[in-house]
Amino acid sequence: MKQLKVAAAIIINNGKILCVQRGLNKFDYISEKFEFPGGKIEAGELPSDTVVREIHEELEMNIAVEQDFLTVNHEYPDFKIQMHSFICSTPTRELELSEHISFKWLDVSELWDLDWAAADVPIVDKLIKELDQ
Ligand SMILES: Nc1nc2c([nH]c(=O)n2[C@H]2C[C@H](O)[C@@H](COP(=O)(O)OP(=O)(O)OP(=O)(O)O)O2)c(=O)[nH]1
Numbered sequence: 001m002k003q004l005k006v007a008a009a010i011i012i013n014n015g016k017i018l019c020v021q022r023g024l025n026k027f028d029y030i031s032e033k034f035e036f037p038g039g040k041i042e043a044g045e046l047p048s049d050t051v052v053r054e055i056h057e058e059l060e061m062n063i064a065v066e067q068d069f070l071t072v073n074h075e076y077p078d079f080k081i082q083m084h085s086f087i088c089s090t091p092t093r094e095l096e097l098s099e100h101i102s103f104k105w106l107d108v109s110e111l112w113d114l115d116w117a118a119a120d121v122p123i124v125d126k127l128i129k130e131l132d133q
Pocket residue numbers: 004006007008030034035036037038039040081083117118119120
């Protein structure tokens with residue numbers, strides 16, 4: 001089975017977390033799901049560099065990586081992913097959507113209002129455990 005290596009950014013600005021929605025996809029289990037922005041790690045690239053590059057490409061946003069958060073291994077029906085996630089900061093909430101169909105800036109307590117890609121569920125759980133007080 002194909003194994004993807006992905007890096008994703010949990011971008012926090014004034015306590016709100018950026019959540020982005022994927023468009024229609026050939027795999028119904030990721031189609032229109034919410035996720036953290038990011039993408040595939042290129043050969044020789046550090047995962048923390050992947051998130052800075054991808055967030056600039058996809059959202060025209062400049063972020064700073066603050067800390068390693070969680071690495072998730074998830075098996076979808078057609079492929080496996082290993083996803084590294086990082087807590088990141090950004091000086092402004094300005095962004096330009098190019099690959100996603102919507103976005104929301106949410107408090108951690110609101111994260112479960114969204115329909116997340118399955119691989120993101122452990123990240124959302126950990127954010128709620130660590131940040132919701
Ligand atoms: N970026 C990102 N991808 C995620 C998350 N959760 C999750 O299951 N994925 C999956 C969806 C994709 O299959 C893969 C990420 O690859 P990608 O962003 O390059 O997406 P893609 O397959 O649409 O891209 P491409 O082949 O068109 O370049 O990981 C997440 O939180 N962020």
